[in-house]
Amino acid sequence: MGISLAYFMVLLDTTVLAVAEPSIMTSLHTGVVGVGWTTTVYTMALASALVFAGSLADRLGAYRVFLAGVIGFGAASLACAFAPTIALLLVFRAVLGLFAAAIIPSSLALIAGLYPEPGARGRAISAWAAISGVAMAAGPVLGGWLIAVDGWRAVFVINLPIALVVLLLCRTPIAITRRARTLSWLPHLGLAATLAVATFAVTQAGQQRWAPAVLGGLVALGLGYGTTLIDRASPAPIVPAALRRNGAVWRAFGWGAVVNYALTTVIFSIPLVLHTTAAGAGASLLPMTLVVALNPLITGRLVGAYGPLRPIRMGFVAFPAGLALIAVATTVHGQPFVLGLGLLLCGLGVSWTLPALVGFAVSQADPAAAGSVGGLLNATRQVGATIAAAVSSVTVSHHAGDSGAAPFLIAAIVCTLGLVTAVVPMSIPASPVRRKGESERGPR
Template structure:
């Protein structure tokens, strides 16, 4: 329970801030790009450091890393609550992302240690996703109430009591396997620099600073190549050898990025586009967020019965349909029924896909790399979220009315269609492999 509550806290901090965007813009005298950075710098820091967090969990022990992450997250949250200006808030949000990067992979590693049996582990992961999914439902609504009562700073103060509860529930040490795998700093620094530069390039493109955007884009490409080269020669690479050529696990990483791209597009854009209060924005998002909260438990049973791949495909079918309906509703003067239906389908997409792809990744990975799987999976998810917030803020800076405002959702729908295509390819590839193996056995009987 305490492990899931910690993950709840990390996700709550993302969703609760969504409805605070207009309030932050007014209080700190910033614009859509500024509040976009308040979102992206958290996900960017999380994406850059979560792989390191997974390696640290494997090397130092998941329980120790988990507890340190929870304490640091609480302290950084209190700092965000008293931030006097946007610059200070951005620095503290980055720290918040770094501590979140310690919590997520270590929590997944602890679950794997507590439930070594694959069947029980699948149920535990689904429960972890379900409890943390409540943050998706609670975040916008709770955030709306807190902002209405005491302003946007109160959305960070709520983490203090949650940290105390998590530490109380997890006061008994959980034994987890430690591996003698070293840690190299340079590849992690290169990853952080690459993400930051790429996000800056997207933002500058949105502000039509084309020359600067092109320079930053080229620099991001160069950093990507350099980081990859350094990582290959590193004694402790970002990606362990056990995962490097595991196509199934890398497919799950890509799916996680696609789902978080679409999810962040909705959560970031809707509060900015609707002419309503923070409470109203939270209520509008409920058709999606409630499903994300309650449906993963059913998803866990369906995964156990049919395997994760079917649920992943179902999610990538529902999500683009939902996003297209949201785009239609926004373009056609915010039609409430169409918007609600679109958000409902989007909620099905998230709640079917995310728990299933986590189970898929864990099931196809080497047990010794569980912490790294959690780290890389969440890194790719946060990369998707970071790019989504940057792209959405870029598009909405240009124009927030009618057809132009629907563009972020249409782009997200296209990303989900790409995810569906790769999921279908994964199924066909596995079927072909089975056929080939059968044919080989026929030709070479034992």
Template sequence: MSAPTVPAERSRTPQLLGLSLAYFMVLLDTTVLAVAERSIMTSLHTGVVGVGWATTTYTMALAAALVLGGSLADRLGGYRVFVVGVAGFGAASLACACSPDLAALLVFRALLGLFAAAIVPSSLALIAHLYRQPRSRGRAISAWAAISGAAMAAGPVLGGWLIAVAGWRAVFVLNAPLALVVLVLCRSRIATVRRARAISWLPHLVLAATLASATLAITRAGQRSWPQAALFGLVALALAFGTAAIDRSSPAPLVPGSLRRNRPVWTAFGWGAAINYALTTVIFSIPLVLAASPARTGVALLPMTLLVAVNPLLTGRLVAAFGPVVPIRLGFVAFPVGLCLAAAAVAGDHAVLLGVGLLLCGAGVSWTLPALVGYAVDRAAPDAAGAVGGILNATRQVGATLAAAAAGATLSPRTPAVPFLIAAAVCLIGLASTVARHRSRTPDRAPELPSDRVSN
């Protein structure tokens, strides 16, 4: 079968907007909930631990299912998986809004994470097939990152307003009309390359259990429940060995063969984990350090969140002009400097210094993340684009979870700067790896799309 005709740039714009809004919706659900915690505690008669699980359940399900979501996108077709994910996300959001108690909210939050895991890798795979030239693909991914990154800026402000007007349930109701808009914008089917092999479910289920157990171990360690952390850690380790053993004999392995020894792609996965570690450290620690109202916290974070929303468009131009490694390296330079300034600011209560530090942190995210996504996609086979998206976002979620646990364990009134300094060290390791990657002289070429096995 011949490859599908790629539509003109103008006709692809609504679809790109829809794909970007879908990711916006997934990120908004995380950032907007941060300011709803007190309202949920009062409404559902729960405490800090309960509302913490409302957040952790979502991220656990998302991290555990992202690789499966990527495999489904590769093997069933990215468009089918994307549509189901968006529709399910909207329905699960309404279910969260109608939750009568905490137990029901946790169940529906887990479902929300599963549908989000279908959206993220499939949206990236669809962009890879809409824009098959590396330069145009880089610009499209930058626009995708800019629109979705606006959720970071809009979340705290929009969430505070919605809660003031209609309570925490309005935060979830918002996702339903957004899902409808996405489905309308992406109503035209996007043809994607897919594999003909069936999915082997057992490795995915064991991997999901592995990631969930590891997340529980990290979370309990952050809460300093060391016996439970050790128990879950041992379970995660045993499940990890089981996953590897099962996957070796699987007819449809978790990681496509073209990715198994693809060092540039796995390096990009590590970069993604490092960036999310640093980003989550800031988002988790700043509200606790400031101990301010949601509105004031949102304003304090604006230097970072606004830049994350706007700067990826410039990153796309940098990638087109110099390749992805230059903005990735710029980000890994800006981020640790910003984190060190933020550490000095929270230790000495300097608002201006904190603003400058957060501005540099925003530059670090917005330079690095869109470029490394394009870097990974360009170096993977076209039929592995969904797997790349799934694994990349899974490693990012692991980095985020580890950051929250580490910050929770080290942040105190006496040591407010420690989490920021640890995150700066993580970014410097990322910077060192960009130098090592450059010295390996890996060619900056994207693979050609095959002409068969196209899903229409």
């Protein structure tokens, strides 16, 4: 229970801040781009550190890393709550993302150690993964209520009692066998630098500052290429050699980034575009968040009956349709039904794709690489969220006097590209365990 609650706390923090954006802009005297960085730095730090944190948990012990992550997350949340300036809030949000990265892989390792029997372990991990939908659903609603009661700082203060409850529930040490793994800092630092510079380039392009945007893009490409070379030569690479040429797994990573891009666009942009209160913004997202919380149970049955690829394709049909309807609703005001229908379709898109993605990615890799696949999938999802926060902030800011449809139309195009790659035939390596509905060429 404590382990799952910690995971809930981390994922809650990725969405709860969305409805606080207008309040933060007023309180800390910043603009849309500035408040956009509060999401960007969190997801950037989380994406950069996830795989490294998994290696650290293997080397130092999952229980130690988990406790350190929970304690640090609570302390960093308190620092965010009392940040007097936007600059300090960004620093503390980055620290928060680093401690969040310590919690996710260590919590999964603890569950795997607590449930050695494969069937029980599978059920426990499924429950752990399902919490992501509940956290996404609860974030905007809980955030709206907290801000209405006590202002935007309350969305950070709430993490402290949650962290204390987690520590109380997990006070008994959990012994997990450690694996001797080499730690390599350089690839992870290179990844962090690449993400930071690329995000800077995106924000500059959105503000039509083309010289720094082009320069930043070139530097990001150079850093990315250099990081790839360093990673390949590293004794502990971010991407294991067994996964480098696995096209099916990399396609799943790309899909994860696309889904999180679209989801972050909706959660980040709706409160800014609707110009409503925090509670109103949270309530307006309910058609999506309720579906995200409840539909994964149905998705699990679809995966069992037809394989993971069918719900992934269904999700990539629903998502761009929903985003297009949201764009219409923000252009033609007074269309709550169209907005609600668009959000409902986006909820179906998220809840069909994400649960199926995890199973698809893991099933197409060697069992020994399952941990790396899970870490990389989470990392690429956060990369998608990072880019979405940057793009949405600059498009909303640049089109402040317009309808607000731009970020949703861009996300719809991105999701359409995801759909194209999902329907194009792929060569999938033989999987150790085939599900019902899968052929030798892969899941339908």
